[in-house]
Amino acid sequence: MKNIYQNIIAAKTANKKLLAVLIDPEKFDVKNSISFFEKVHQSITTHIFVGGSTDKNNQTESVVSAIKKATDLPIILFPGDVKQITKKADGILFLSLISGRNPEYLIEQQIAAAPILKKATLEILPTGYILIDGGTKTATQKVSNTKPISQDNLELILNTALAGEFSGKKLIYLEAGSGALETVSQEVITLVNKNLSIPLIVGGGIRSKKQLDSAFNAGADLVVIGTAFENDVSFFNQLKK
Numbered sequence: 001m002k003n004i005y006q007n008i009i010a011a012k013t014a015n016k017k018l019l020a021v022l023i024d025p026e027k028f029d030v031k032n033s034i035s036f037f038e039k040v041h042q043s044i045t046t047h048i049f050v051g052g053s054t055d056k057n058n059q060t061e062s063v064v065s066a067i068k069k070a071t072d073l074p075i076i077l078f079p080g081d082v083k084q085i086t087k088k089a090d091g092i093l094f095l096s097l098i099s100g101r102n103p104e105y106l107i108e109q110q111i112a113a114a115p116i117l118k119k120a121t122l123e124i125l126p127t128g129y130i131l132i133d134g135g136t137k138t139a140t141q142k143v144s145n146t147k148p149i150s151q152d153n154l155e156l157i158l159n160t161a162l163a164g165e166f167s168g169k170k171l172i173y174l175e176a177g178s179g180a181l182e183t184v185s186q187e188v189i190t191l192v193n194k195n196l197s198i199p200l201i202v203g204g205g206i207r208s209k210k211q212l213d214s215a216f217n218a219g220a221d222l223v224v225i226g227t228a229f230e231n232d233v234s235f236f237n238q239l240k241k
């Protein structure tokens with residue numbers, strides 16, 4: 001499957017909002033994938049993201065294969081590191097953690113990934129990844145050993161996002177971190193959306209339809225939800241097509 005980015009742009013132009021379900025390979029039970037995807041398909045979900053801060057048992061590839069059998073939705077890798085790359089997915093968020101100052105996640109992992117991606121047919125989606133303080137120390141913060149930007153520091157968030165766009169990123173991802181206590185605020189989303197022309201992904205701590213709508217209304221083009229579906233698969237019932 002190609003044209004993932006073109007489809008995101010087309011949706012943004014048409015003001016059609018997108019929802020990605022984030023599947024963490026360490027937590028996903030492949031035995032339940034068919035019933036899980038029955039729920040997904042009845043909901044407004046448009047994309048499947050696969051990834052986590054860690055994948056200790058190298059399960060990403062087998063999980064992606066199982067997901068592929070269960071859905072035709074685009075499967076996009078959201079990797080915590082280079083080991084989580086598998087050519088079996090459709091695309092990859094080629095992330096740079098631009099809110100951080102750790103060279104490992106700014107460029108080192110990307111260099112290690114380059115020869116693998118050169119040989120794969122994954123659609124590469126260059127993404128400026130911005131970690132925002134969600135009120136708790138999340139796995140992203142721990143693993144990347146970087147500090148999130150405070151929600152109050154609007155100027156730094158905006159300038160970081162703009163620097164991402166100007167350096168050629170095709171997407172900006174505002175991330176409060178998986179399981180965040182506070183989601184990225186409407187104020188932050190509105191400001192970044194107003195000033196950027198590339199699509200905006202928002203995720204971290206979204207657990208209700210109200211929070212999802214509020215992120216969309218503020219200007220998120222694509223929202224990512226993981227934990228809420230892991231905790232309670234019936235959440236899909238509130239997000240029916």
Ligand code: 1GP
Pocket residue numbers: 022175176177178179180202203204205206224225226227228
């Ligand atoms: C984390 O943005 C994603 O990388 C999703 O976060 O698990 O809190 O939904 P949640």
